[in-house]
Amino acid sequence: AWARGRTVNARPRVFATRNLPGGALARLAQRVSLEVWPDPGAPAREALAAGARDAEGLLCLLTDRIDAALIKGCPRLRVISSCSVGLDHVDMEAATRRGIPVGYTPGVLAETTADLAFALLLAAARRIVEADGFLRQGRWTWERRWDPDGFLGRDVYGATLGVIGLGAIGRAVAARARGFGMRVLGWSRSLRELEGVEPVELSELLAEAQFVSVHVALTPETRGLLDAAALARMREDAILVNTARGGIVDEAALAAALRGGRLAAAALDVFAREPLDTASPLLDAPNLVLTPHIGSASVATRSRMAELAVENLVAGLEGRAMPRCANPDFADFAAG
Numbered sequence: 001a002w003a004r005g006r007t008v009n010a011r012p013r014v015f016a017t018r019n020l021p022g023g024a025l026a027r028l029a030q031r032v033s034l035e036v037w038p039d040p041g042a043p044a045r046e047a048l049a050a051g052a053r054d055a056e057g058l059l060c061l062l063t064d065r066i067d068a069a070l071i072k073g074c075p076r077l078r079v080i081s082s083c084s085v086g087l088d089h090v091d092m093e094a095a096t097r098r099g100i101p102v103g104y105t106p107g108v109l110a111e112t113t114a115d116l117a118f119a120l121l122l123a124a125a126r127r128i129v130e131a132d133g134f135l136r137q138g139r140w141t142w143e144r145r146w147d148p149d150g151f152l153g154r155d156v157y158g159a160t161l162g163v164i165g166l167g168a169i170g171r172a173v174a175a176r177a178r179g180f181g182m183r184v185l186g187w188s189r190s191l192r193e194l195e196g197v198e199p200v201e202l203s204e205l206l207a208e209a210q211f212v213s214v215h216v217a218l219t220p221e222t223r224g225l226l227d228a229a230a231l232a233r234m235r236e237d238a239i240l241v242n243t244a245r246g247g248i249v250d251e252a253a254l255a256a257a258l259r260g261g262r263l264a265a266a267a268l269d270v271f272a273r274e275p276l277d278t279a280s281p282l283l284d285a286p287n288l289v290l291t292p293h294i295g296s297a298s299v300a301t302r303s304r305m306a307e308l309a310v311e312n313l314v315a316g317l318e319g320r321a322m323p324r325c326a327n328p329d330f331a332d333f334a335a336g
């Protein structure tokens, strides 16, 4: 009776494009009228549009393209919350024009993603995946049970690492590198002075570093940042690691550089198009470690991301400032 005149239907409608690990969605369901896309995989474009059509809140992932047309097709939409740190899948301009705050999840996944970047760096340097395959394929023979010149890789300890992008993830990678006694060069758009990181121009970083790790967001400025010309500036004994976004590296040029021996090795967690096309030249390139976009994939971090995404969403729906709002000059924006 206390709720007279206000039924559950008065709760804001939220469409979540996927079930998320942890208890965040169950708690969200107690406060809003929640519809969760029921399939284990991402909704196709039409299903996304249909699910979001009447929603006031949209909880999405980086696999959902939230473009101007989609936003236009959702007249009641007041809040977008993406369970990701990257937002290249969201048309921020279109959202901002409509006065829609967009939440994201920076900070909570930086250490976990830095762990993966370092795992890939070590795997590529010490040829771990190749060696694992060698053993499993029954090629580890008695005569070569300890091979003086088998699987020779590169030393990580004492080498020079170039970090492209000095946000939270780049800085977390730099911290790990210092533990490995590496010299760390760093480049970012906004020149940052950081302890233990030598600020350099990008061309200098590429020319000097034995390991290069990419940690910038994908924007019009960073798309193709590591194109054929940039890759050609790198040392022939260099190893490239990308856990940021595939569009930053020219994949065809990278595959050609690896095939031509103009780059020692690479490790990629992200691709220009995901999933990776089975016809991609990367799949035939030598000395390349590949993982399927798992940078933030730890039990604890995925659940923290879901929590923060839900906090952003609820704050937006209640007209409060989101804990993490991505719209420029929008941090205090209160959705009406």
Ligand code: GLV
Residues within 6 Å of the ligand: 062, 083, 084, 085, 086, 087, 109, 244, 295, 296
């Ligand atoms: C993962 O790539 C993310 O943007 O969170």
